[in-house]
Amino acid sequence: MSEATQKSVAAPSNFIKTIVERDLAEGKHGGAVRTRFPPEPNGYLHIGHAKAICLDFGIAADYGGVCNLRFDDTNPLKEEQEYIDAIKQDVRWLGFDWQERELHAADYFEQLYEWAELLIGKGKAYVDDLSADEIREHRGTLTEPGRDSPHRGRSVAENLDLFRRMRAGEFPDGARVLRAKIDMAAGNLNMRDPVMYRILHATHPRSGDAWCIYPTYDFTHGQSDSIEQITHSLCTLEFEDHRPLYDWFIKELEIFPSRQYEFARLNLTHTLMSKRKLKQLVDSGLVDGWDDPRMPTLSGMRRRGYTPESIRDFCDRIGVAKANSTVDVAFLEHCLRQDLNRRAPRRMAVLNPLKVVIENLPEEHDEELDAINNPEDPDAGSRKVPFSRELWIEAEDFREEPPRKYFRLAPGREVRLRYGYFITCTEVVKDDDGNVVELRCSHDPETRGGQAPDGRKVRGTIHWVSARHAVDAEVRLYDHLFTDEQPGVGSVINPDSVEVLGGCKLEPALARAAPGEIVQFERRGYFCRDTKSGDRLVFNRAVGLRDTWARIQKQQQQG
């Protein structure tokens, strides 16, 4: 953690920090700062959650406090153990430690139940027999007040009896609910006698069959915060309307006064960020599971090649505010490149191979050239790369008729092979259809390593792989899952969101890359050995390198 904090650009101030600092200055809670990250285990965590995680754990760390991991597991219909396990793995991977404090709202069910009886005893809660539809009708609308339920006036004794029988399992699902008695005319709909408990004869991933009534979010979250003595309960903007209710329960119950503060959730261009919609993508088979490298889930990003450091840095740098906003996904990619540029070993890989034969070299020629592993990191050292008479180069690094400003190979042109020799294209071999299938070249033996003794310069340096030594691999090039900048209901998946290339030629060292290992393919981008392809050599592109040539081409086309 401290390691990551040092690497990050200093995080800017934000209104949450201002509040915490003010509270600290006032000596509130004896200077304690306790936060919590409260996921519902009904899906996988995504980059939006990462923002919340970094904030929750970050605030605690910054002010000498602690942050709990608390599962907000009050709805057995949607929650699963698989999600609990995945969430823990993802938070840990991101680099945060909740120590022994893995907590579950479900563990508070007994306490919550007692508090419900307490409110009934105070005449502040009642059992309602209305159906869900009837309750909705009685709730009124945004502009009209609601109407009291006919059961609102039940006696404390009757409410207690009914509520106990609800718990005892005497009634079927949906038959009755427990409601808070607040104000059916409140402008804030959340205060119009919100439901506290519903009957659900369902097995809960944690409490099993111990309960057939389950508390709602509103009757759980604030009290859970209070039980854990959370000082600053941070959540997203849509819960702002719930704060009066959050405060109401705490006040009526006379328990630890946790306070809730709301910030804007993260939105990213070209990205869908609702767990519900992501689940639809998974369930419909449109993507290859929650960890499809195109998914904004932490598991998907991990498989794609994102590092926890880059995600944390991103979260620190986007800031925290109350204004709805959409961050350019290019910024996320920038954070990844910045991190990987510093640490990813460089390797050579030819994705679209074109054969090159160096005619002034004998058939059996075999030598090893020194290649630097990472010019940004002297400690990374160097490696040997085999060189021989027949090579693979990138097809796009040759143009029979080079356009202006094209510095790569063309008939009669000389370029440098990275860490190798200068070569000049002497002949272009084509098939019957006129396609270029091979290049005949000559090399200058004096330029071994890439320097010409006579001081002559070449503009282009291209990567290559010795044909005889190359290892074959599949490479998957990923792009945004959605072409729409703001994907919505009608958006279809980007047909080019993944391009699978077979027969790619890699330098031999890459055969030993471990699953999950991230390297830079020189001039192409950062690639991660796939973790779900077994022994097959498959690399996923995490992000490409900045491509100035592509920009020049674009300008030339436009201008």
Place this chain on the structure above:
RNA sequence: UGGGGCGUCGCCAAGUGGCCUAAGGCACCGGACUUUGGAUCCGGCAUUCGGAGGUUCGAAUCCUCCCGCCCCAGCCA
């Protein structure tokens, strides 16, 4: 004629009455350097803070009105 929020450069976002003729980052545009057209470096990029009034010696920051956008009518969270 419901309630709750938000509006500072194309995108994030500091800023809480004078040091603001408004930080920083992304993107973009130059240019230097370069054995990755990568990286790095240098330079450019809001006389203006949704709008209009007002208070003040002085306002992005205070007041008033207006405009725009977001959230809320689950026994989801």
